[in-house]
Structure formats: structure tokens, C-alpha cells
Amino acid sequence: MLQGQESSRGSQVISGSAPSDNVRADTSAQETKYSTAALLTVPAAAAVALGIHLFVAKNEPPNESRTYTIVLGSFFAGAIVAAVMQRWWPALQTRMRRFRPLFTVGVLLLCVWEVITSGFRMLPLPYFPSPAGVVQSMINDRGLLFDSTWHSLVLLLSGYLLGVVAGLVTGVCIGWSGPARYWGMPLLKVVGPIPATAWIPLAMVISPSALISAAGLIALAVWFPVTMLTASGISNTRASYLDVARTLGANARYLVFRIAIPAALPSIFVGLFMGLGASFLTLVVAESVGVKSGLGWYVSWAQGWAEYGKVYAALVIMAVFFSTIMTLLFKLRDRVLVWQKGMIRW
Amino acid sequence: MVASSLQLRDVGQSFPAPDQPLTRRPVLETISISLEAGELVSLVGPSGCGKSTLLRLIAGLDFPDSGELLVDEEPISGPSAERGLVFQDPNLFPWLTVRRNIEAGLAARGVLQQKRSEVKEFMRLVGLEAFADAYPHHLSGGMAQRVALARALINHPKVLLLDEPLGALDAFTRMRMQDEVLRLWQNRRTTMLLVTHDIDEAIYMSDRIIILTQRPGTIEQIIPIALDRPRDRSSSDFLSLRSEILELLHFAGNRTSEVTA
Numbered sequence: 001m002l003q004g005q006e007s008s009r010g011s012q013v014i015s016g017s018a019p020s021d022n023v024r025a026d027t028s029a030q031e032t033k034y035s036t037a038a039l040l041t042v043p044a045a046a047a048v049a050l051g052i053h054l055f056v057a058k059n060e061p062p063n064e065s066r067t068y069t070i071v072l073g074s075f076f077a078g079a080i081v082a083a084v085m086q087r088w089w090p091a092l093q094t095r096m097r098r099f100r101p102l103f104t105v106g107v108l109l110l111c112v113w114e115v116i117t118s119g120f121r122m123l124p125l126p127y128f129p130s131p132a133g134v135v136q137s138m139i140n141d142r143g144l145l146f147d148s149t150w151h152s153l154v155l156l157l158s159g160y161l162l163g164v165v166a167g168l169v170t171g172v173c174i175g176w177s178g179p180a181r182y183w184g185m186p187l188l189k190v191v192g193p194i195p196a197t198a199w200i201p202l203a204m205v206i207s208p209s210a211l212i213s214a215a216g217l218i219a220l221a222v223w224f225p226v227t228m229l230t231a232s233g234i235s236n237t238r239a240s241y242l243d244v245a246r247t248l249g250a251n252a253r254y255l256v257f258r259i260a261i262p263a264a265l266p267s268i269f270v271g272l273f274m275g276l277g278a279s280f281l282t283l284v285v286a287e288s289v290g291v292k293s294g295l296g297w298y299v300s301w302a303q304g305w306a307e308y309g310k311v312y313a314a315l316v317i318m319a320v321f322f323s324t325i326m327t328l329l330f331k332l333r334d335r336v337l338v339w340q341k342g343m344i345r346w
Numbered sequence: 347m348v349a350s351s352l353q354l355r356d357v358g359q360s361f362p363a364p365d366q367p368l369t370r371r372p373v374l375e376t377i378s379i380s381l382e383a384g385e386l387v388s389l390v391g392p393s394g395c396g397k398s399t400l401l402r403l404i405a406g407l408d409f410p411d412s413g414e415l416l417v418d419e420e421p422i423s424g425p426s427a428e429r430g431l432v433f434q435d436p437n438l439f440p441w442l443t444v445r446r447n448i449e450a451g452l453a454a455r456g457v458l459q460q461k462r463s464e465v466k467e468f469m470r471l472v473g474l475e476a477f478a479d480a481y482p483h484h485l486s487g488g489m490a491q492r493v494a495l496a497r498a499l500i501n502h503p504k505v506l507l508l509d510e511p512l513g514a515l516d517a518f519t520r521m522r523m524q525d526e527v528l529r530l531w532q533n534r535r536t537t538m539l540l541v542t543h544d545i546d547e548a549i550y551m552s553d554r555i556i557i558l559t560q561r562p563g564t565i566e567q568i569i570p571i572a573l574d575r576p577r578d579r580s581s582s583d584f585l586s587l588r589s590e591i592l593e594l595l596h597f598a599g600n601r602t603s604e605v606t607a
Contacts, residue, residue, distance in 0.1 A: 240437045247405050248501060249427030250454035258453065262441040339441045339481045 039083040041100055045107040046076035052111050053132070056119040060132050067139060068132035075107070129309040134316065137309035144298065149317055151293040152283060155211065156325075159218025160279045164272065167223040171230025171271070175264070176256055181235075188227060196221035196278065197285045204290060214286035221282040222275035229271025233264025266340065269333045276329060280322050295321070349383035349537045350418045350428065350504035352404065357413035359399055360562075372562035373399050377413070379556060379565070383504075384535040388548035390591070391558030391566070397541040400563070401507045404539065405431045417505065427455055430498035434510040436490040438482035444493050445469065445478040451501040461500075468496040471530070488519040492526070499530065506531075508540045512547065524550055528575070545591050549584060550577050557594060567594060 050072045057065040086093040110131050116122045117130040129137075138145065173180040174188065196217045207213030237260045245259045261268075287296025295314050302310035357377040360370040374396040381387055389397045402408045403415060406425040415422045417429070438447050449465050452458040469475045472492040482490060491511055498506060508527070512520045528551060531538055542548050548555045549571055557566040569591065573583055 238437075240433060240435065241439060243402075243405075243407050243425075244431070244433070244437050244497075245450070245454055246407065246425035247427070247429065247431040248451040248454040248497070249425075254454050258450075259439070262439070265441070339443075339483075341481075 038097075038100060039086070041104045042096075042107070043076060043079040043083060045104045045111075046072060046079050049107050049111045049114075050076055052119070053114060056114060059118045059121070060130060061136075064130070064132040064136040067136050068130075071135055079103075126306050126308050129312065133309040134312045137307065138313040138316070141310055141313065145295075145313065145317060148293060148295045148298040148314070149321060152287065152295045152321070155214055155287070155291070155294060156218065156279060156283050159215040159283070160222050160276065162215065163219035163222025163275060163279070164226055166219060167226025167271065167275065168230055168268070170223070171227040171268075172234055172256065172261065174227065175231035175234025176260060181231075185231075188224070188231075192224040192228065196224075196282045200286070200289060210290040210292070214283070214291045217286055218279045218282045221278040225274035225278060226268070226271040229267050229274070230264060233267025233271075234260045236267070237263040265337060269337065272329060272333075273326075276326060284318075348502070348504065349535055351383045352379070352381040352505060352537060352539070353414075353416040353419075354379045354400075354404075355414045355416070357400070357403065357410045357415060359396065359403065359408070359410050374410075375562045375564050377563070377565060381537055381539065383537055385553050386531055386538040386540065386551060388540045388542055388552040388555045389558060390542060390545060390548050390555055390595075391563060392560050392595075393543065394561050395558045396561060396563035397558060398509050401431065401509050401539065401541060404505070405429050405507055407431075427451065427501040428503055429505045429507060430501060430503035431507045432491075432494050432498050432509065432511045434513045436482075436487075436494035438485075438490055438493055438497075440482050443479050443481055444474055444485070447482065447493055448496045448500055451497055455501065464500060468500045471499070472496045472526070487515050488523060491515065491523065495527070495530070499534070502534075503536060505537045505539070508538065510541050510543065513543070520544075520547075527551070532575075545588060545595075546579060549573075549587050549591070550579060555591065557591070 050069070053065075053068060053072055057069070060068075082092065082096060086096050113131050117128055118132065170184060170188075174184040175181070199217060199220065200213075203213035203217055204210070207216065241259050241263060242255055245255055250259070283294070284296035284299075287294035288300040291297055295318050299311055299314045302308070302314065354377050357374060358372065359374045360372045363369050363371045377400065379387075389400065391397055399408070403410050404422065406422050406429065422429075439450060442450065445465060448468055449458055449462075452461050452465070466475070469478060472495060474489060474492060474496070477485065477489065482493070485493065491514075495511070511527075512523050515523060524547060527538075530536075540548070540551060552571055555569045555571060557569065558564065559566045569587075571587065573581075573587075578584060
């Protein structure tokens with residue numbers, strides 16, 4: 001498929017030396033043919049998945065099977081609608097062109113999953129339910145799952161923001177001031193590398209509630225990378241920027257807030273990303289050992305009842321939840337560091 | 347008063363040797379220069395003779411081991427917006443647009459609100475209105491250096507220190523920029539000290555040329571340039587001055603230093 005695209009582009013380039021209407025018409029015809037064939041890949045994959053599902057449905061509980069039929073059926077219908085609509089909707093067309101291979105392979109992987117679980121029963125139950133089972137669990141338990149996601153979000157954001165603010169403050173101090181560096185750096189180097197989750201026993205003893213201690217642990221996990229990367233970004237500010245600013249009449253406040261911090265932002269964002277990864281880990285661990293809510297708690301609770309369909313349902317939600325937050329941070333970075341566009345690879 | 351006079355008396359500076367941190371090597375010795383207000387003087391000399399070090403001392407970014415530096419008879423105690431400095435690398439702040447880079451001088455002094463109207467004027471002065479919202483990495487070397495000049499000039503410095511500001515530009519851009527700097531100087535009558543390694547540039551632009559010796563830098567000779575402006579780079583007076591200075595630099599190692607301050 002990709003090759004088809006390549007060769008059509010190739011012919012355009014070759015014909016570029018002697019352009020004629022004939023050749024151009026040829027190329028566009030090829031383009032159209034490629035589009036029509038390619039348009040059908042996602043609906044075709046969905047149809048294959050639906051067919052296999054109906055074939056193995058007799059091995060699944062009837063309500064699961066019905067739900068999954070509806071899910072795959074609506075995906076199939078959506079794919080058909082999108083394939084038709086894209087002709088009049090250019091934005092959708094470019095998006096589809098980009099995501100078509102991904103969607104096709106994704107749907108086919110669901111197929112494979114269903115075949116080796118419900119189809120041939122190659123994996124032991126209840127540990128490996130079929131996709132139909134996972135979807136059914138998600139629908140049955142939607143109230144509790146929604147509630148857990150909300151609690152996780154609140155806990156994650158409060159811990160993360162606390163850690164970021166603390167990390168920025170200590171990072172700027174350590175990066176800018178000599179004495180702060182002398183006293184702060186050894187502490188940071190010794191205490192920082194301890195995984196935040198290792199503090200759980202202590203946190204349980206000193207904190208009034210599990211929620212507060214979990215937020216504190218997440219903040220601690222975020223604080224270390226943010227401090228480290230902020231401090232290194234600040235102390236690596238090009239000396240000539242500071243010299244120029246001083247000859248322009250800048251005072252210390254201007255040097256820190258208008259020169260050193262903007263110059264350190266690329267490094268600070270690396271710290272924010274590392275901190276975000278650490279916060280996900282700490283959130284899930286804290287929720288599964290102390291806090292009585294959230295997705296981490298939900299996973300271990302469902303595992304206790306051997307309801308693995310619910311475990312996977314929660315994992316799917318976690319994947320969507322965490323990657324959405326990650327994407328938002330990327331968007332923020334693209335907006336803040338727009339001045340780097342064209343300087344570095346994004 | 348738009349320009350300041352500048353006096354250097356027996357200025358000396360040394361740096362720790364890179365291989366032996368305990369010994370200090372002299373970079374500048376017994377430099378005595380006096381610049382009148384509004385004068386344009388060039389510093390020429392072999393590389394490593396301490397030209398840039400001298401500019402940093404005058405800017406107030408470093409302090410000398412010995413000697414005195416005076417601006418309008420007052421000792422220099424640190425960097426000030428009254429002494430602008432432009433480097434060979436424009437050193438524009440990459441996170442700010444052209445307009446905001448030029449504004450930086452006003453923002454740093456906390457007077458941006460009162461003087462915002464001047465920003466446009468300075469962008470027009472250096473011909474960059476069309477690039478007001480571009481980021482520095484989109485600019486060519488000549489444009490970036492013009493932004494750096496505008497950024498330094500917007501504070502109306504009484505002394506402008508130029509550290510090979512045109513060194514990285516191609517020959518044509520360079521000659522055009524020389525005229526632009528001269529035009530700025532003639533309009534504003536700022537005292538200017540220009541470090542360069544281009545003898546043509548020094549003759550074309552300056553009232554006087556100060557020639558420094560090899561490291562440790564001392565003053566080899568001071569040559570007044572009495573040609574009328576605008577100067578003709580191919581006139582016979584220009585060319586004879588040029589060969590005189592070239593000869594001087596070529597034999598610089600063999601001569602005893604003579605100070606004609």
C-alpha cells in the first residue's frame with residue numbers, strides 16, 4: 001500500500017522534467033485507484049473481525065457475544081461512513097490517510113486475540129478473557145470504573161502539580177545560587193534516587209490520611225527529576241546571554257526570570273516528562289497498597305475476586321487516561337517552546 | 347549629553363593559565379587610552395592579544411587586576427545600560443521574537459511601558475519591521491546582527507562597545523553594515539570602541555586606530571585617520587595608510603613598543 005503511494009510520487013518526480021497533461025492525468029488516475037483500494041482496508045479489517053467473532057461466538061456467553069457484536073458492528077459502520085465522508089471532508093481525509101494502517105492492524109490484532117482465547121481456548125481462564133469479555137466487564141462496571149478514574153485524576157493532578165511547583169522552586173535555587181547548590185545538591189543526589197514508593201512505610205506512619213500521603217509520595221516522585229533538570233538547565237544558561245542582559249541594565253530578578261528560566265525551559269520540560277512517568281507509577285502503587293479508591297485500587301480489588309475481565313478493562317482505561325495526559329503535556333510543550341520549531345527535531 | 351569620554355590608566359589583566367591553575371598569565375599590560383566623547387576608535391591586533399578582554403573590562407563585566415577605568419571621570423563599578431556591548435555572535439535571545447529582543451533593553455531596565463513607542467523607531471532604523479514577529483533562528487547573520495545593534499542602541503548608551511560585530515558576515519553584507527554602523531554613529535554621536543581584525547574596516551570607520559601587540563597586549567601605536575568621510579576605499583590616501591598599517595603589523599614583533607597617546 002505504502003509502496004503504491006511511493007511509486008505514484010516517483011512517477012510524478014520523473015515526469016516533472018517534461019510535464020504534459022497526459023502524464024498528469026495518468027498520475028491522478030493512479031492516485032484515485034490507490035485511494036479506493038486503500039479506503040476499504042479499515043472496513044475490510046472490521047468485516048473480517050466481525051466474521052471471525054460471529055464464527056467463534058458459540059464459545060462465548062451470549063450477552064458478551066451480543067455486546068461485542070454491537071461494538072464491532074458499530075466500528076464497521078463507522079469505518080464505512082468515514083470512508084464515504086472523507087471525499088467531502090479534507091481534514092478527515094488526511095487523518096485517515098495517516099491512521100489507516102494503524103487502525104487496520106489494531107483491528108486485526110483484536111481478531112487474533114479473540115481467536116486464541118474464545119476460538120481455540122489456547123490460554124487458561126479466568127486469567128485471559130476474550131476481548132468480548134473485557135468489553136462486557138467495562139460496560140457492566142462502568143459506574144465504578146468512572147468513579148475510580150475520577151479519583152485517580154484528582155490524586156494524580158494534586159500530587160503532580162505540588163511536585164512540579166516544589167521542583168521548579170528548588171531547581172531554580174540550586175541552579176542559580178552557589179550556597180543553595182552547595183547544600184542542596186548533596187541532599188538531592190542522596191535522597192533523590194530513592195524510589196518514592198520506598199517511602200510508603202514512613203508515609204503511612206506520619207501522614208493523617210492515605211490520600212494525603214499518596215499525594216505527597218507522587219509529589220516526591222515528581223520533585224526529583226523536575227529539580228534535577230531545572231537546576232541543570234539554569235546552571236547551563238549560556239554565559240553570553242547573561243552578559244548581554246547585564247549590559248542592557250538587567251537586575252538579578254530579570255536575569256533569573258527572563259533569561260535563565262526561558263533558556264532552561266527545554267531542559268525543564270524533559271524533567272516534567274520524566275516526572276509525569278514517575279507520577280503514574282507512584283499513583284498506581286500507592287492506590288494498590290493504601291488508598292481505597294482509584295484505578296490502581298480497582299485493579300487489585302478485581303484481581304482479588306479473580307475477575308480478570310475487569311482487570312484488563314481497568315488497564316485499557318489507564319492506557320487511554322495516561323496517554324491523554326501525556327499528549328496534553330506534549331501540546332503544552334509545543335506551545336511554550338514554539339521558538340525551537342525549526343531548530344531541533346520535534 | 348549623548349556621549350561619554352573614556353579613560354583607561356595603566357590597565358592590566360591576567361588569567362589563570364589553563365594547564366597550571368596556580369600561575370596567572372598576563373593578558374593586558376599598562377594599557378592607557380583616552381577616548382573623547384563621540385569618538386570612534388578601532389582596536390586592531392593579533393588574535394589573543396586581549397582586545398575582547400579589554401572590552402569586557404570597559405563594559406564592567408570583569409574587573410582589572412591593576413589600573414583604573416573611568417567613564418566621564420567616574421570609575422566603572424559594574425555593567426550599566428550606558429555602556430552597550432555587541433559581540434561577534436549576535437547572542438539574540440532565541441525564545442523572543444525580533445520585536446521582543448529589541449524591547450529587552452527597555453524591559454531589563456523596567457521602562458518598557460513608558461518607552462514602547464521607541465521600539466518601532468529602532469526596528470525601522472535597522473530595517474527589520476517586516477521581521478518583527480520572526481524568531482532569531484529564521485534570520486540571516488546580517489539581520490541578526492542588526493537586531494543585536496538595535497537591542498544595544500535602544501538604551502541610548504553613551505558608549506557603544508563593538509567586539510568584531512561584523513566578523514562573521516560575508517564581504518558584501520559586511521561593507522553595507524559598516525555604512526549602517528557609521529550612519530548610526532553619525533546620527534547619535536555615541537562614543538564607539540570597535541574591535542576588529544579587518545584593517546580596511548578600521549581605516550574606513552575610525553577616527554583613530556589603536557594597534558595592540560602580541561599577548562600580553564600593550565599599545566603598539568595609535569594612528570589617527572584624518573581622511574574625510576565618506577571615505578573612498580580605493581583612494582590613494584586610503585591605500586597608503588593601509589600598507590603603512592600592514593607593514594606595522596607585519597613587523598610588530600620586532601619593534602619596541604612606542605606609545606603615542
